[in-house]
Amino acid sequence: MPFSTHDPVPSDRLRTPRRICIVGASGKLGQYMVQLALDRGFEVVGVCREGSVGKLARFGGRLTIVPGATNDADVIRRAVAGCDAVLTVLVPWGIGQYASGTAQAVLDAAPPDARLVFSCGWHITRDGKDVYSPIFLALLKVFGWVARVTRFAQLDDQVEACRRIFASDRAWTVVRGSDLEEGESQGLPVWSRHVGDAVLKSNRTRRIDFALFMVEALTDPRLIHEAPAIVGCQTASALAIAAEPMRSTA
Ligand SMILES: NC(=O)c1ccc[n+]([C@@H]2O[C@H](COP(=O)([O-])OP(=O)(O)OC[C@H]3O[C@@H](n4cnc5c(N)ncnc54)[C@H](OP(=O)(O)O)[C@@H]3O)[C@@H](O)[C@H]2O)c1
Numbered sequence: 422m423p424f425s426t427h428d429p430v431p432s433d434r435l436r437t438p439r440r441i442c443i444v445g446a447s448g449k450l451g452q453y454m455v456q457l458a459l460d461r462g463f464e465v466v467g468v469c470r471e472g473s474v475g476k477l478a479r480f481g482g483r484l485t486i487v488p489g490a491t492n493d494a495d496v497i498r499r500a501v502a503g504c505d506a507v508l509t510v511l512v513p514w515g516i517g518q519y520a521s522g523t524a525q526a527v528l529d530a531a532p533p534d535a536r537l538v539f540s541c542g543w544h545i546t547r548d549g550k551d552v553y554s555p556i557f558l559a560l561l562k563v564f565g566w567v568a569r570v571t572r573f574a575q576l577d578d579q580v581e582a583c584r585r586i587f588a589s590d591r592a593w594t595v596v597r598g599s600d601l602e603e604g605e606s607q608g609l610p611v612w613s614r615h616v617g618d619a620v621l622k623s624n625r626t627r628r629i630d631f632a633l634f635m636v637e638a639l640t641d642p643r644l645i646h647e648a649p650a651i652v653g654c655q656t657a658s659a660l661a662i663a664a665e666p667m668r669s670t671a
Contacts, residue, residue, distance in 0.1 A: 438505035438536065438639055440464040444491050444527060445510030446484075447473035450540060453632030454508050459483055461636070468500045492522025498530040506536040506639045513579040516572045524582035528589050536645075537586075537593045538638045540631070543616045543624075544576065545583045545597055547648040552617025587648070594638045595648040598631050599624045610634050611659050612649035623656030630654075 441458055445451045446467030458465045459480065467477060471488040489496030491509075501507055509527050511520045524539065531537055543551070544561050553561075561576070568574035586593050599621065606629045613620050634651050638644045652659055 436505070436536075436640065438463055440466070440504050441506040441508060441639070442466045442468065442501045442504040442531075443508045443510075444468045444497065444500070444523060445512065446486070447476040448510055448512070449628055450632055450635075451510050452476070453629045454510075454635055455480060455484060457632055457636045458508075466500050466504065468496060492517070492519050492526055494526045494530065497523075497526035501527065501531045501535070504532065504535055506538070507531050508635050508639075509537070509539045511539050511541045511579055511582055513568070513574040513576050516575055518575070518578050518581075520575070520579040520582040521585060524585055528585065528591055531591070535592070536639050537591050538635050538644075539583070539586055539593065539595045540635060541579055541583060541595060541597055543597050543599060543621075543650055545580060545595065545648065546616075547583075547587055547595070551615050551650070583648075592645050594644040594646075596631070596635055596638060597648055597650040599626045599650070599652050601626055601628045601631060603628055606630055606633060607653050607655040608633075609637060609654060610651040611654050611662075612651045614647070614649070616650050618650075620658055620662040621650055621652045622658035623652055625656050626651055626653045 441463050443451055443454050443465060446455050447469035455465055455467055466485045466487060468487050468491055474486055474488050477484060477486060487496060487500040507527050509523060511524060513520050527537060565576045568576060583595055586595055602625060604627050607627055610626050610630050611620055630653060
């Protein structure tokens with residue numbers, strides 16, 4: 422069953438954050454999230470590796486930067502102090518349990534009531550009910566093998582990171598991105614609980630809209646303890662489902 426976050430949200434369950442932390446702020450997704458958060462008037466703290474601080478120069482003094490490794494508990498503790506929400510870019514890069522270390526540091530250090538939103542890809546499954554195409558599975562296998570052999574990335578560690586998040590009783594959301602592309606925003610992506618659902622068939626989302634979904638998730642209580650798989654709202658599969666009579670009269 423496809424979902425759209427354009428549906429109304431009960432206003433009494435919304436809580437707009439005042440100060441948020443973005444872990445992995447210097448990446449492409451992170452920079453989009455910083456911009457969107459600043460546009461909304463949030464106070465923003467960004468965490469990125471020391472060598473990447475320059476990538477955030479265009480934000481000037483509008484952003485507080487805590488340089489350091491995102492899986493360093495001390496760095497994360499300082500960055501999330503006093504934050505109402507934490508947006509975390511989970512990547513499997515490197516071979517040092519980077520993703521699981523980052524997730525654990527955020528789970529451990531974020532203030533108790535903080536809203537936690539993490540990013541990952543469709544390959545993460547929460548309940549094992551996702552249905553993947555043979556091509557997707559083949560590419561995943563090849564990428565996973567190459568990444569392991571070249572010590573470029575640990576896909577398994579992103580799986581472990583999400584396992585820990587799913588097991589947590591924090592107010593988490595794990596946003597699972599489709600294949601990404603650059604370009605202007607097309608609007609808030611639609612989502613579904615399971616890869617394989619018809620609405621997701623196009624497997625394409627603008628990176629800026631992935632960021633938009635992450636930021637909007639902060640104030641959407643229906644996404645707490647969900648692992649939405651997202652797709653661009655203007656893709657063929659999303660439009661086809663939106664045009665179905667059952668949905669338009671619902
Ligand atoms: N790329 C895709 O097609 C795709 C598809 C589906 C889902 N996703 C998800 O989307 C999110 C963003 O992915 P993205 O590919 O678009 O990347 P991205 O936004 O460019 O972000 C990459 C992040 O990883 C950091 N990073 C890179 N190499 C690292 C290393 N060796 N050790 C530690 N950190 C490192 C970068 O920090 P620096 O700025 O310091 O380099 C940056 O914060 C991820 O959660 C990913 O799982 C991506």
